[in-house]
Amino acid sequence: MATVKLKIKKDDIVKVIAGREKGKKGKVLRVFPPDNRLMVEKINMIKRHMRPSSQTRQGGIVEREAPFNISNVMIICSKCDEAVRVSHRRLDDGKKVRVCKKCGEVLDRT
Numbered sequence: 001m002a003t004v005k006l007k008i009k010k011d012d013i014v015k016v017i018a019g020r021e022k023g024k025k026g027k028v029l030r031v032f033p034p035d036n037r038l039m040v041e042k043i044n045m046i047k048r049h050m051r052p053s054s055q056t057r058q059g060g061i062v063e064r065e066a067p068f069n070i071s072n073v074m075i076i077c078s079k080c081d082e083a084v085r086v087s088h089r090r091l092d093d094g095k096k097v098r099v100c101k102k103c104g105e106v107l108d109r110t
């Protein structure tokens with residue numbers, strides 16, 4: 001199986017394009033490269049029963065993000081203001097960055 005280059009990174013703003021959260025936008029909290037999954041702020045929330053601990057104090061039911069497949073999201077270009085495809089470009093200083101396929105805007109924060 002070919003290695004999939006992950007086009008989504010932590011702190012990217014992405015749009016969900018498939019699944020029950022389709023259409024929602026959020027910030028990427030974590031990516032899990034080995035299984036091509038990611039966690040996005042306020043997306044794919046699940047209820048968890050927590051035991052009282054020093055962190056939660058009371059315990060009970062809390063909602064938290066659950067990982068889902070990275071292919072269900074697309075990165076949002078700040079210039080286009082919509083979900084776009086990503087291509088790669090090498091800058092003059094040799095640094096490789098992700099750019100919007102549509103407008104060429106650099107999507108990586110440098």
Ligand SMILES: [Zn+2]
Pocket residue numbers: 077078079080081084100101102103104105
């Ligand atoms: Zn763009």
